[in-house]
Amino acid sequence: MNISTSEAPLMSFFKRFLEPFIIIGMLYLLTLVNDERFSGYYLVLIIISFFISSFIFEQIDTSRSYRSGSIIYYARDILFGWIIIVTTIIFIGYASALSYQFLDQVMLEWFLITPFVLLVSHLVVRKITFELRKDGEVRTAVIVGVSEAGIKIGKRIEEYPDLLMGLIGYFEDRQPSRLPEGMNGPLLGHISDVSAYVRQHNIQMVFISLPLSAQPRTHKIIDELKDTTASVYFLPDIYTFDLMQARFDHIGGVPVVAICETPFTGINSLVKRASDIVLAAVIQIMLLPLMAIIAVAVKMTSPGPVIFKQRRYGLYGEQIIVYKFRTMTVAEDGDVVVQARKNDQRITRLGSFLRKSSLDELPQFINVLQGRMSIVGPRPHAVAHNEQYRKLIKGYMLRHKVRPGITGWAQVNGLRGETDTLDKMRDRIEFDLAYLRNWSLLFDFWIIIRTFKIVLHRENAH
Secondary structure, three states: OOOOOOOOHHHHHHHHHHHHHHHHHHHHHHHHHOOOOOOHHHHHHHHHHHHHHHHHHHHOOHHHHHHOOOHHHHHHHHHHHHHHHHHHHHHHHHHHOOHHHOOHHHHHHHHHHHHHHHHHHHHHHHHHHHHHHHOOOOEEEEEEOOOHHHHHHHHHHHHOHHHOEEEEEEEOOOOHHHOOOOOOOOEEEOHHHHHHHHHHHOOOEEEEOOOHHHHHHHHHHHHHHOOOOOEEEEOOOOOOOOOEOOEEEEEOOEEEEEEEOOOOOOHHHHHHHHHHHHHHHHHHHHHHHHHHHHHHHHHHHOOOOOEEEEEEEOHHHOEEEEEEEOOEOOOOOOOOOOOOOOOOOOEOHHHHHHHHHOHHHOOHHHHHHHOOOEEEOOOOOEHHHHHHHOOOOOOHHHHHHOOOEEEOOOHHHOOOOOOOOHHHHHHHHHHHHHHHHHOOHHHHHHHHHHHHHHHHHOOOOO
8 A cells, every 4th residue: 555645744654664663662672571682583573573564554444443433443453453463473483483482471472562552652643643633734635527536535535534634625617516416525616717726725735537538628737737836636547747756646545646746745755854854953063163153254244134034935835934144235035036146246255255155055954954945955046036937937836846955956967056047947947847756865965965066166156
């Protein structure tokens, strides 16, 4: 079962990693309690248990029993999964003659206590998910086309609260009297209204449920939605579009195809955020004395604030405040922002050095720790520039499906600094979208290494 878009990142992490770690952790803890020597045989048992439990619990839909409202059914599914795991381990143990290497008391206590610990941990995670939903951490969704598949998706969103999705409604051109029964949301307008509604209300997920005969119309809708930050899913199982992070997925068991999706879903979102926090914290600690010196120098060499704050578009196109050391005599953040150019008279003498060395970007590590930015990602542009280029470059807003970065794939490929022509900006966007299509943690590290090289050579910065 693929657990990515269909579940909250917390649940995805729990089902893939935390659950197996609880199982092997209990085994290790019980060896300590019983003064049993933790031999290599126990290590082999831990490895076997990890892989078996990862597979078994990934196949069991505890969400189904949880929705029934009865903790008994929920416990039943967990116990059923644990019995399968124990049976498999016992079979392997006797078949390989390894079972005689373990203390009977340790094994008996492990078999009896672990399912209760798993049940408690499941309920804790569900409680956290419930609190997230109550606090408004819900992804808004609309459905284009009132078909059987569209209605089924709508019902699953309603039935599975741990998906952390909220259905806003449907878009359809047919009269209400001609629509199939079972809709669990209001009609929001005609299909031609989708893009404007999604943009105006910052909708995060769009499910397109149109017949195959409407392929040209579907193409048009998807092109229009590229001017938004919404994740788009097409219910028919075909790949006929210019896809980004495309994959088969499911919403409560209903198959969908991700067409325009962020690479940071499920466990990937946790990996990305954890690497950002660790790296940003280490870099901040190491560079704190240097940042203090720069702050004093900026204050002493020109009038104005030390930190320049500018509105940028962040994740899902929401406005964020980005920090930089002030390098100019002005602080532009209005509807019109003039990009810095070579020999720009607005740049101070100290500011010129900070820009060429990229030291003016150091305060953005604070943005990373705040969760507004990432270390690697598409560079954020001023709000005025976003509004200008989203009208000129197809797919421009897709770069906002991830947090903006301090450095990015475009920057290490020579597209750093001023973009004085439309072609330069278009090239930058192509590299940004290529990063979204091909992201991996190793890709991030490669970009960081190349960034150090470029900074040392002071390329294309002014």
